[in-house]
Amino acid sequence: MNQEVKLGIFICDCGATLAKNIDFTELKQKLETLPDVEYLSISHSLCSPEGQETMLSELRAKAINRVVVAACSSELYEHIFAALLEKAGLNPYLLSMANIREQCSWVTPDKDKATQKAMEQIKMAINRARLLEPVESKDVPVNKEVLVVGGGIAGMQTALELSQLNLKATIVEKGKALGGKLSQLVALSPLKSPPEELLAAKVKAVTERNNVEVLTSAELLTLNGQAGDFAAKITKDGQEFFHNFGAVIIATGNEAQFPSQIYGVELSSDIVSQEQLEAMLRLSTMTKVPNRVCFILDVCGEHSRTHTISALETALILRRRFGSEVYIVCQNLEVDSSGIEQLYREARNRGVLFLKFEQPPRISRDNAQINVQFQDSLTANEEVIISCDLLVLESKLLPPHEAQTVSSMLNIGLGPGDFYQEDNVHLFPVNSAKKGIFFAGNCHTEIDLSRVLTEASNAALNAYQLLSTGKIATDVGRVTVAPGKCTLCLTCIRYCPHGAIRVDHENRTAQIIDIACEACGICAGVCPAKAITFKDNSDEQIWAELEVIGERR
């Protein structure tokens, strides 16, 4: 921008609390003498409605074209002040903030030093502000179809929710039929309905919906593009085809594997995994009635809610159906999910016994008897031996088989245990690090059925939020490549974690795809030719901030 810089500096002393160790009079006197300062004010609460109102009218009244706000955390307030700029007709990118509260007043007790630090912080912000340029925002049209990978309960529920939100969903399921693990369960406590009924109801609902397409025996082969416009290559019955989607929801569940090396025993007719027990009870294939059954949980380390519920359910069925004595040996029974505590109470009332260990139990065999030996931490570590004729062991939960390939294909990371990694476990639990790709269910975390259903709605709502208006507001040219400088070395394309750079063959230059760009600046950092400019974090701006250190000498 060639236009002359006119700075507006808004300082806030946070209800005069910062004045305890920052001398605002001195700040004002010194800052006013700096060149290009058109306006300077000290407010007591810039963030309050009155403060914002005053700031807005000053922005409108004065001929200001760069704004510096010296106040508190930009994490908390930058968006509010940026919105004010927009309201006043200024581009929101013309704002530069200095945090003189958290980063100065609150951590610098000495008044002289705090005042000097605040002064330098504001000068840094001013230096950056001088070099700021506007970034325009544009609406980019999006495809309103959503791809759901996986046709288990999570995938089906997601597709149903999407369809209710008027977004067309396509389920790609690699198996021959919908249902996933739901078809392998014997009971579903929290939901009070038998799994086969729930499954039948969901399959019926999914197939009846006009705007849900189901592709079984199908797989996602490749996925290119970005939020709003993904191109998926899908194979079904040996035939490959392309289809475009605006968002992708991954709902591929997890895999259970029996870790014989952890327990030191192999599976047999009387040592079974929880999944096998479910199947035996569901299909009534129990060869003999067990007199005494022992479950061991928590040795695999995950405190899996699915396994906790399954153990309680099957224990109750064993009590009811065969009158077996049932012991559940665990480290810590976690009941923090819908209906588990009630189920636990019922199990106790019906005579299921719970014992706790600190060290994993030892398993040994004595003819037809299996001995489970451990120190019971509820009775001051008394040595306990349970001799049972059926031992049920918890499996280890592993990420879906294809997680590795899918994560590298979609450019989304893997987290602990190689499950898919959420963007932020607490704040954005169903978002991947890539815009437009979401997770639902057990593919990214271990959750029980009631939570899977909640997640499915959450993922569908996120896709709706992204696509419902048919367009996404996108910053255009926030990061740009100078064609004259770019040598097409492809470094940026290799290093961009979001797949947001492509080759523009016509102009022989790398080109940033604005809608996919997450503005991390990695490309600008690695470009050997320094051909990439990050408008609001440019090299020049960073140097200008550093320059203030030089003035101190």
Add this chain to the structure above:
Amino acid sequence: MADEAGRMRLCYSEGVRIVPVPCIGRVSVLHILKAFEYGAEGVLVLGCPEEGCHHISGSTRAKEKVAEASALLTEIGLDGERVQIFTPNSTPELVRIISEASEKIGALGLTV
């Protein structure tokens, strides 16, 4: 996290200046060297742990650049330890790192 340190009133050396970047992957060797040119005694690159990087490889890239900058400093006769990278997991850890590094780098004295 730097703002969180303020909220927790965890004080660190008042000589520290924070230059925010969207991701430490943004930092280039020139940024680090410029800081020294302007008289900084040391540079700390502080960001997210590699395994929790929102931009997947940002922290990895930053580590490479810090190593490069450190080698260049050594080459011109400055202590390579003046530039370091840390990826703390908690705010108290961040403040401990800043305090320890300021003390260590402060002891090395000015660069010119």
